[in-house]
Amino acid sequence: MPAELDRLDLKILDRLQINAAETSSEIADQVGLSQSPCWRRIQRLKAEGYVKGEVAILDREKFGESMYIFAQLKMSRLSNEDRERFVQSIHEIDEITEAYTLFGDMDVMLKVLAPNIAWYQNFTFRRLLRLPGVEDVRSTATLSELKNTHRIPLPDM
Numbered sequence: 834m835p836a837e838l839d840r841l842d843l844k845i846l847d848r849l850q851i852n853a854a855e856t857s858s859e860i861a862d863q864v865g866l867s868q869s870p871c872w873r874r875i876q877r878l879k880a881e882g883y884v885k886g887e888v889a890i891l892d893r894e895k896f897g898e899s900m901y902i903f904a905q906l907k908m909s910r911l912s913n914e915d916r917e918r919f920v921q922s923i924h925e926i927d928e929i930t931e932a933y934t935l936f937g938d939m940d941v942m943l944k945v946l947a948p949n950i951a952w953y954q955n956f957t958f959r960r961l962l963r964l965p966g967v968e969d970v971r972s973t974a975t976l977s978e979l980k981n982t983h984r985i986p987l988p989d990m
Contacts, residue, residue: 838883841866843987845874846883850984853887890983893946900975901930902947904961905939907969919965926960939971950974 838846844864848855855863861871878884893899911919923932923943931944943961947953953972961970 847987899948902945902953903973904943905971906941906967908940908966909968911966915965922964
């Protein structure tokens with residue numbers, strides 16, 4: 834834990850992870866501070882980059898049926914320019930919600946939000962296999978979602 838974060842900072846950050854729409858007064862009540870010092874701490878934590886942003890988490894089921902598919906990509910050697918084109922390309926595809934580089938047999942893992950398997954099959958041939966350097970795609974379709982959170986565990990408070 835960074836030395837500059839104390840127990841109250843951690844409590845505030847945890848509250849923000851639970852509901853960033855809470856007012857500084859509501860957070861202050863939850864963590865045991867008065868409103869003004871709590872507000873100042875929140876502003877400091879944001880200024881120091883502990884809070885990257887505040888978003889609304891939408892219920893994807895309200896938008897119809899969908900599923901997550903994890904696509905593992907095997908990549909060829911890429912020049913720096915091709916690597917930049919690859920990264921830019923995956924940032925431009927809205928259905929790719931997360932992307933990671935990997936150790937092991939495969940090089941990149943993508944989390945793709947797909948309406949159905951037929952759509953994903955077309956997406957694989959139309960988009961994924963056309964990305965710079967992609968040699969192979971191995972996919973795993975999810976059946977159900979057991980846990981989905983953006984909340985990171987913080988040290989004991």
